[in-house]
Every structure is written in structure tokens, then in C-alpha cells.
Amino acid sequence: MQDGRWCSDADELRAHAVKFYADLYTSEPRQPNMGPMGDFFAYRREELNPMLADVTRDEARCSRVWKGLASVWSEVQNGICWNVRDGMLMDFWFGTWLDEEGPLASFCVDPSVIVPVRVAGMVTDAGDWNWSVLAHHLPEDILLKLAAVPPPRRGFGEDNPGWRWNKSRCFSVKLAYTAIQPATGGGVNAIWKLIWSLRVPRRVQSFLWLAAHERLLTNVERMRRHMASSPSCGICGDPIEDVVHAVRDCSKAKEVWRGLVPSAAIARFFTLPLQTWLFENLSSDTAATQGGGSWEVLFVSTCWLLWKDRCRRLLDVDYVENHCFLPQCRRVAAEFFEAARREHVSAMVEKPVVHWCRPAAGWIKANTDAAVNPISHRASVGEYSGIARDDGSLVFIASSVFFSSPPDFPPRLKAIRAAGANQSESRYSMDYGDGPMLGDKALQPHGGEKPHVWSSLEGGSQYKPETFESLAYEGTIRKLVYDLGYPQELLEWTFDWKYMVRGLVLDKKRGNILKMDRHKYVKVAYHGFTELSKEDKVGIYGNTLIRDTFDEPDYALIDTLFSLAEAYMFAQLVDFRDKNPGKVPDYSHMYKDVRAAVDLCHRDGTLKQMVAKDPKRYINEDTCIVPMLKMLRNSGRSTFLVTNSLWDYTNIVMNFLCASHTLDGEINCNFDWLQYFDVVITGSAKPGFFLDNHANIFEVEPESGMLLNTDNGTPMPQVGNTSPKLLPKGLSKTCRVFQGGCVGHLHKLLSVESSSQVLYVGDHIYGDILRSKKVLGWRTMLVVPELEREVELLWELRDRRKQLRLLRNDRVLVEDQVHHLKWSLKFESLGDDEKQNMISTLGELESRKHQVRLAHQQAQRDCHQKFHKIWGQLMKTGYQNSRFAHQVERFACLYTSQVSNLSLYSPDKYYRPSEDFMPHEFDIFLL
Numbered sequence: 001m002q003d004g005r006w007c008s009d010a011d012e013l014r015a016h017a018v019k020f021y022a023d024l025y026t027s028e029p030r031q032p033n034m035g036p037m038g039d040f041f042a043y044r045r046e047e048l049n050p051m052l053a054d055v056t057r058d059e060a061r062c063s064r065v066w067k068g069l070a071s072v073w074s075e076v077q078n079g080i081c082w083n084v085r086d087g088m089l090m091d092f093w094f095g096t097w098l099d100e101e102g103p104l105a106s107f108c109v110d111p112s113v114i115v116p117v118r119v120a121g122m123v124t125d126a127g128d129w130n131w132s133v134l135a136h137h138l139p140e141d142i143l144l145k146l147a148a149v150p151p152p153r154r155g156f157g158e159d160n161p162g163w164r165w166n167k168s169r170c171f172s173v174k175l176a177y178t179a180i181q182p183a184t185g186g187g188v189n190a191i192w193k194l195i196w197s198l199r200v201p202r203r204v205q206s207f208l209w210l211a212a213h214e215r216l217l218t219n220v221e222r223m224r225r226h227m228a229s230s231p232s233c234g235i236c237g238d239p240i241e242d243v244v245h246a247v248r249d250c251s252k253a254k255e256v257w258r259g260l261v262p263s264a265a266i267a268r269f270f271t272l273p274l275q276t277w278l279f280e281n282l283s284s285d286t287a288a289t290q291g292g293g294s295w296e297v298l299f300v301s302t303c304w305l306l307w308k309d310r311c312r313r314l315l316d317v318d319y320v321e322n323h324c325f326l327p328q329c330r331r332v333a334a335e336f337f338e339a340a341r342r343e344h345v346s347a348m349v350e351k352p353v354v355h356w357c358r359p360a361a362g363w364i365k366a367n368t369d370a371a372v373n374p375i376s377h378r379a380s381v382g383e384y385s386g387i388a389r390d391d392g393s394l395v396f397i398a399s400s401v402f403f404s405s406p407p408d409f410p411p412r413l414k415a416i417r418a419a420g421a422n423q424s425e426s427r428y429s430m431d432y433g434d435g436p437m438l439g440d441k442a443l444q445p446h447g448g449e450k451p452h453v454w455s456s457l458e459g460g461s462q463y464k465p466e467t468f469e470s471l472a473y474e475g476t477i478r479k480l481v482y483d484l485g486y487p488q489e490l491l492e493w494t495f496d497w498k499y500m501v502r503g504l505v506l507d508k509k510r511g512n513i514l515k516m517d518r519h520k521y522v523k524v525a526y527h528g529f530t531e532l533s534k535e536d537k538v539g540i541y542g543n544t545l546i547r548d549t550f551d552e553p554d555y556a557l558i559d560t561l562f563s564l565a566e567a568y569m570f571a572q573l574v575d576f577r578d579k580n581p582g583k584v585p586d587y588s589h590m591y592k593d594v595r596a597a598v599d600l601c602h603r604d605g606t607l608k609q610m611v612a613k614d615p616k617r618y619i620n621e622d623t624c625i626v627p628m629l630k631m632l633r634n635s636g637r638s639t640f641l642v643t644n645s646l647w648d649y650t651n652i653v654m655n656f657l658c659a660s661h662t663l664d665g666e667i668n669c670n671f672d673w674l675q676y677f678d679v680v681i682t683g684s685a686k687p688g689f690f691l692d693n694h695a696n697i698f699e700v701e702p703e704s705g706m707l708l709n710t711d712n713g714t715p716m717p718q719v720g721n722t723s724p725k726l727l728p729k730g731l732s733k734t735c736r737v738f739q740g741g742c743v744g745h746l747h748k749l750l751s752v753e754s755s756s757q758v759l760y761v762g763d764h765i766y767g768d769i770l771r772s773k774k775v776l777g778w779r780t781m782l783v784v785p786e787l788e789r790e791v792e793l794l795w796e797l798r799d800r801r802k803q804l805r806l807l808r809n810d811r812v813l814v815e816d817q818v819h820h821l822k823w824s825l826k827f828e829s830l831g832d833d834e835k836q837n838m839i840s841t842l843g844e845l846e847s848r849k850h851q852v853r854l855a856h857q858q859a860q861r862d863c864h865q866k867f868h869k870i871w872g873q874l875m876k877t878g879y880q881n882s883r884f885a886h887q888v889e890r891f892a893c894l895y896t897s898q899v900s901n902l903s904l905y906s907p908d909k910y911y912r913p914s915e916d917f918m919p920h921e922f923d924i925f926l927l
Helices: 010-025 045-056 064-071 073-078 131-137 140-147 173-184 190-196 202-212 219-224 243-249 251-258 263-269 274-282 295-315 325-341 411-422 465-482 488-492 534-541 561-579 587-603 606-613 625-634 647-658 672-676 743-750 765-776 787-796 798-827 832-867 883-891 899-904 919-926
Strands: 080-083 160-163 370-372 378-381 395-397 399-402 452-455 504-507 512-516 522-527 555-558 640-642 679-682 697-701 706-711 736-740 758-762 779-783 894-896
Touching: 131 140, 190 202, 190 274, 202 274, 202 295, 243 251, 243 274, 243 295, 251 263, 251 295, 251 325, 274 295, 295 325, 465 488, 465 561, 465 587, 465 606, 504 561, 512 561, 522 534, 555 561, 561 587, 587 606, 606 647, 625 647, 625 672, 625 899, 640 743, 647 672, 647 679, 679 743, 736 743, 758 765, 765 779, 765 883, 779 883, 779 899, 787 798, 787 832, 798 832, 894 899
Parallel strands: 452 640, 452 758, 640 679, 679 736, 758 779, 779 894
Antiparallel strands: 080 160, 370 378, 378 399, 504 512, 504 555, 512 522, 697 706, 697 736
16 A cells, blocks of 8 residues: 555565665665565465465565565565554554454454454544453453553554554564565574675675676676667677676676785685675674774775776777776775764765665656766766666667757756657656756855855744644644534544645635636635636626735635644635634634644644654654755855754654664654754744844753853853853754854854855745745745655656647637638628628637537546646646745745755855746747
8 A cells, every 4th residue: 555545566566666665765864675565565465465466476576675675575574564543544443453363353252253343443432442242252362452452543644554563553664574584484684784784885885786686787797688789898899797706707807806915815806706805804703904993894895896886888989998996996995984983884875775765556666867978969868877667678768869959958858758658658757857956046156155044943844734733724723623613523623734825825715725726816716615707706806896915804814834724714614604604703703813823833832842752743754854964064055044943853853864763664853853953943933033133142051051141142251150061962062053043143143144055945935935035135935845746747747748748829810710601701791601601600600619628627627637636736727827926926035845855955056047938939939
């Protein structure tokens, strides 16, 4: 299953399996080879087994992943359990959810009484297990184990599958090996332990692991995958180029190894089979580095450099022989060894070899390599490396393209596009996305100055709407009922977190929810959950002499992810009031009460206490944030954090985002994350932070949370015994933490001399981006998490949108012809025959016009609903940019789906805007 939904066919299951296993081998360095189970494993064995058999029935064509999975499938199933949360998905009797007991149906005293029932169905209204029923059907020992399990509750989130052998319920390759060891009769994989315990960068470990499994793209492997016609070596001409030949037995490799291996060991060195050769050299104590260090590190470094040299020699037409190969091997090994000795190996891995993002349903994201010859202008993809294959081992991207002039955009994309175009029989749609950063303004520090970078806490962390907004919704409902006197019926309501989107406008007086284009024309309107007709929309918002501004106090803007729950609740209350007019106040007063209830939830600390107890449940993890911050700081830039949250909550969230985790998934709560910032300002009260120049600023003592007086940020002597204590171990001496203040204090603390020095990142268009851009002139970057899915759908629907444009052009053409004929019939002098012919033609065109209009409207509707069944595309309203998109264009220099995308580009990159088009230019440039 994927995102709580069953995979519909074998191809979809295979796609998610490939993604799942890719995650295991390219995950964040601190937690290698671990991943969640919910993206792939189903819990009903009888439903998955036929699908698995269908995928793997043709052994000659299935991948190694599927062969391995099929061979140990029964053992894998034994490790799958079910994490019960709200109890609405898992079957009480037949599901595997009670630790190691298996399905409870096998323990039932009288199996004849068993009927399918969800786990939630065995819970009483009081929230406890239904002991009166269970005591009749289950033995006492099972009842005792059941008593130790908290009953499911609504609001805990959906049930999800997990891995029983790990406390965190995450799948671990290591624990999987341990679990299947008795069944396979094998011992612990010695090569596995040796490779992954080496103190070398992760990319080198990954290379060695592929080599040990003979999965490097040698010519033998390429021929096996139907990518080459000969298995011979392209360097020395040997008839078989396998892994051991490429990194040891080739003439070039032998020359290198003879300069490194002691003469007494040379004979045995060149005769061992691959696995034994790797094992003996990785576990050797030989001191053969001639200058200190470790033979294991020198051995691995040499293998890696030999493979890289081999690939360059075969792929690069401008390859130049390296005559200093031995010194290079020793230098690289010394660098690896010294970095490992100082425990800085993790810092050497700026980004993984392959980075997977969650694909949409039906997609596989294929990462490939490509190269271009600057002289011949030939670009190739997949010729010797990075090849992408389908499940049948057949290449579906491989191409070499010639350009008469240098490519006008990256050759990698040029070659991949050509490759995709050549694969007319491919079963896959190809996504040619070239990076996640989008900008509409040139962005580069003036005069080479290093800008000060960072954001609000909310911009750095993305809350999960399915859990956080549900929590806020339930808390708001309780405040409305128990504190503001609303009817008890509201407690039975549920929240659909996918219904509302950002960029909507609430009409408080009329109870309407609107989506507008950039000119503030209402294009989609609902009264509660009932759509308004076109006539109603025009009658309410169009037939006016003075245009409405659609601003406060009569309207409310849904511009943050935190506003989605209150917008949904407002729509529910509108429908409730229409049916029960005497039970609740008018629309405007209802919205005021909803806002008051939301504020109560935030003020009493209910929401933050729940998030602090289990951050992982409410906040999306982003393992790229720390490498990004390191990259920015290493480039000489200052980083700061400005948040409305107070210090205690800020410390918890930033520990979750930046701090290390234990093997059990627990967070080491400390102050280590402060090393990534120069200044942290909590309790900033944005947007007032940008406007109020008289706010007091206090320094926070991180260990105790005590506030210390300052003179505009400058430390002041404390009276009495309230002086700060010595900094605790691990606390940064360079980062200072404050509460309150204003933007002037921040400029002073960071020595900012020009507003263009600051790049400010946030996810609130008004609280973060508008004020900082409009008032201060800072450079700004808006975080739009919805953008990732939006871009995926745009690629998926690009052919349909082309068809939509053609239908629109056809519609315009037919309408013009109808208008010309009507004009001629009305004002021109025509003969009877000519007039009759024109009337007949007009009738045909009117019929054609009606057909084209219906086809165009249906195509528009289908495209609209692909993005969202109600509100459509976030950045569009019909053919116009939406109001939200207009705000992004006006106030954000850059916008992206997540802040860590900055790590994918150089800190010195110059972000250039795309070209603007006027309507008269657009049609010309489309030709």
C-alpha cells in the first residue's frame, strides 16, 4: 500500500518497491539502510502473494531486488506487524498487530463467532477495550497482553504497517539479515560489516558494496543487461571484463597495484577470487601505506580511483593519461584516514550519490548521468554509467545526440530528452525536471558580499497537515463547545485536511469561500460546501459600481497552512447554520469565534505540548537541513533564525530537525544545533518584528531559559546573583539567543550594512515575505510545500494541456467565423443564393461551435480536477495566475518546495529570472 491506499496492480507495486529499496541504500548518513514500511508492505498476505507471484513469475526478466524478495518472502512477512493508531484500517481478529502473537483469531475459544471487525470496533464509548465481549472469546494470557496495549483513539492518525524487530517500527536491513539468518542457515555477512564499518565517505562505501555484489557496470554486467554486445575489456582487450578485472587484473590496474602491494604478497594478491580478495584486504593489518594510515583505506581508495579512471578513459573523448596515479591514491587515502581520525567523515558527504524524492503514483524517478564534448557538441546519456532500466532489464533511456552548436541548456537534459523521444515503445512517462528552485528575480549579493541567510522556524520546518491540522481542528472544536457554548453536535464532526488549499478568501458576511485570479475576479465560489452558480457569482461579486478589495475586515485570507483547519470548520459551521439558524450566531460572528478558539488553543499551550511529546508525528523530517546549513556557513555566510515561538518550544523543534538520533530513534535533546546559527531570535512577534523599532530585546540563557537584560543586544552586567552560569558542555559559544526585539537589533547583531545582503526564507506570504520585502527590501524565498506535487502533475498533464490549448484555439477560430458571417448577413448586400449558402454555413458553424465549447469546457474541468477536485491548481485560476501566485510573483525573489533545496546549488549561484512575455510576444515565440 502507498499512503494508506492499496497498490492497484503489479507495475505500481514494483514501482514502490524500487523506491523503497532505493531509500534503504541512499538514506541520510546517520541512519543508513533504514526506511518506513508503510510505502511498500501490505499486511494482508493473501492479497499480496498473488501479486508478488505475478511480478516474479518470469525469473529471467525480474530484477535482483525482486528475486531476493521472493526468496525470503515468508521470512519478511513474519517481520511485518501493524501499528494501531485510530484502529480504522486493521482487522481485530485477522490482522497481525498484537506484538508477536499473530492473528487473534487463532486464539479464539469459539472460532464460529468470529466476524470481521476493525480494532476500533472493539473499543467502548468510554475509550476502553470492550472487556465484556473479549473475556468470552480470548484466553486470560492474551487478555493480559491486550490490557498492556492502549486502545486506539480517533485523531491518532491512520493505522500503518511496521517492522516488528525494531523498536522504532522502521525496517532495517541489518535486522532483516538477523531475522532471516536461522531460516537461511547462513552467518552474519562479513563483507557487509567490513564495508559499512570502514571510515570512508558514504559514496565510497556504496561503490564497494556494489563491487562486492558484482553490480558495477562492467562490460560483463552491461551485456547481461542488454546494454553492450561484447563483454571484453575496452582498455586491454581481455575477453572478460568483470569487476575483479576492472579494478585489479587489467594492465593499468596491475601496474598500480604492483607499486602498492608488498612483493611477498603479490602472487596471492592477484589470484584470489573477488569475495575472498575483498575480505582479506579489508580485514588486513598490513602496514603498507608508506607514510602511516591504514591499508584498508588505501586499498578501498585505490579501487575507487581505478574504477573512476576506467570510466573516464572509456567515456571521455578528451581523456588525458594520469601519470601521477600512485601519489594520488596515497593522497586520497591520507585525506580519508585523517578525516576519519578526526571524526569528520560525515561532513565530507555533502549529498548522497542518489537522492530519491517521493514519486507520484505510477511514476519511477530515474537518475542518470550524461556528458557533453565541448568540441564536437555531442551529448550522451547512459552510455557507460547511470543507465536506467525497466523491470525487464531492457534499457529505456540511452542516447547520443549531436548538436550543430553548443546546447542552449544543460546537455544532461538535452540527451535525456532525446533518449525519451527515441523510446516510442516505452511503458513509462519521462519526467525531465531540472531542479527544484524557481525564481522570478535575479538574486546575487552585490559586490561579492556574503549574504546573511535563514528564516522563520515555520519556514525551516514543515508541519504534517494530516496530523497537526487535525490536532488543531479537534482542539478548536472543544474550545467552541466547552468555552464558547456551541452545540454538542460539533464534537462528532471530522476534518478532511485535503479539502482546503492556500490562497482562498473567506467572505465572513456571506459565508462564502472564494478563489480569485490575480485581478481579483472570483472564479470559484462555494457557500459552505455548496458551489455557487455562475449567475450567483456575477450577481454577488460582479455587478458592482465600485470593486471590492476583498480585504479585512469583511474578508479573511487563507494564506498559511495553519489556516486550513479553521477554513474547513467555517464551511462546516455555515452549512450547520443554514440548517439550524437558531443554534449558532451569524456568519461573521461565527468566524470571529473560530479565530478566538484557535487562539485559545495556541495560548494555553495545548498544541505545542502535543508536538513536543512526539515531534516526528507532527513535523516532516528533512535530513538535508544540516548539510545545507554547514554549506552556507562554510562559504562564509552568517545564518540566523527568527521565530514567533518561545525558546523552550524552539529548542525542541530544532533538536528534532538538526540534532542526532539514537539507534532507537530517540532525540538527543541538547544545544548542538546552535552551532549552525550566529543569532537566534525567539518570541519575535512577526510581522510586528519588522515594524516596531521600540521593542525590547532580552538575551536568553539556553540552559535555564532565563531572560537577561541587554542594551539593544549588548550584554549588560546583571545585578545580584542572576549572572549566567558557565556554558554547559555542547553549547555554542558563538551563537547568541534572544527574545523579542526588532529588525534593527538583528541588523546590528549581524553587522548588516545593506538590505540586499539578507536572504530571508519563510512560508507565510504576509507574516514573513511581504513585510521583509516591501518594508526592508530584503531578498526573499517563499517555501511552498504544495509545489512539489504541483510540478509533478504539470509534467504528467503537459500533453493534455497542449490539447486544451488546441481546443481553445479551435473554439476562438469557430467563434470568429460565426461573428463574421452574422456581420455579413446583417450589414452586407447579398444575393438570395449567396445569402442562403451563408445561412446554411452559419448553422453548421453554430453546431460546430457548440461541440467545441462543450469539449473545451470538459477538458478544462478535467484538468482542473486533476490538481484538486474543488479548487484546482494552486498557482492558476482558469487561464490566469491565481491571487496566491500573483503574491508570490510580487514579493518572493525565489520560491521552492522546501528550504533544504538550497543545498542542491552552490552558495555563489546567480539566480536569473525567466523572461517575461506580453500577450503579443507569447504567440510569436510559441511558433
